[in-house]
Amino acid sequence: MADNRGMRISAKADYAVRAALELASVSDDASLKAEAIAAAQGIPHKFLEGILGDLRRGGLVVSQRGGKGGYRLARPADTIAIADVIRVADGPLVSVRGVRPPELSYVGPAESLLPLWIAVRANVRKILGEVTLADVATAELPDEVQGLAEDPEAWTNP
Amino acid sequence: MADNRGMRISAKADYAVRAALELASVSDDASLKAEAIAAAQGIPHKFLEGILGDLRRGGLVVSQRGGKGGYRLARPADTIAIADVIRVADGPLVSVRGVRPPELSYVGPAESLLPLWIAVRANVRKILGEVTLADVATAELPDEVQGLAEDPEAWTNP
């Protein structure tokens, strides 16, 4: 009864970020077709189309139809945080039981759970909010993040 | 199409932690009945029973049947991290598309996504792994966590 799942990043969010990275990696006013992104990243084409629609409605990408059409980023890649992409594709970064931490209320010995969830959220926000598409696409993560990822301990499973 | 959900803590994980906190708040060898915990925390009784079963199988609580029965923590409250409880109730703390970060493989401009997820996971682990049931139950969070939770910015939504 205690199996998979915990705090998960959905396929949709993962795909959205990867698609955005693909767009971030091409020269500034060039555009990519959904099919090309799908092939490059191994994402189901029609599923990706829906995700790109979300990114467009969220103002992160712009699209063009027709023969020379495709998608491109609406802003420079170094002004779009990974958090922006996840939020547009998947909603709030962190939630507890479906609601965002500030809406929760705890009683008795659980009262201090609220500040704890808030702290977790603040930390996730800090990382995903400061790392941009440009950072990831050029493989130059901020030192702070790089440091965390270099600790061999971080790569081990529980 | 871009609605709720992101990185979520499930009802089950939330309930598990709250139940464990209730147990942490009573004197050391006393025990609580599932019904009492359910009432104190407003958790559906039968649902909680299943969760307490997980905690028992995970070695975090011990149980006793019969008239004077109930549940108590298997170890002192200051040796059980919130992360322990979540993992036992809900599986790995952080996962991407159902699998744990080290099992992922990215190509092209998405290559540095892996270290990014690793960094996020390391950070979540750090917080939830160092805060114990005793810390939360006594409302004395570690300074580092307290600091994060005190920033007013952390309490605002996006």
Place this chain on the structure above:
DNA sequence: CGCTTCCCTAGTAAATCGATAGGAAAACTA
């Protein structure tokens, strides 16, 4: 027009979420 590519709506199988139901098995109590 004809081709391409985005755009939109619907549907769908499978899993998960958040429970509920019913009773068997143990422990204590009288």
Place this chain on the structure above:
DNA sequence: TAGTTTTCCTATCGATTTACTAGGGAAGCG
């Protein structure tokens, strides 16, 4: 030993979500 209490186990359930697929309409271009 009978009765009570409480945990323990299995099974089920409706709603929602997840990860896709299908099919066609609407732009844009040559």
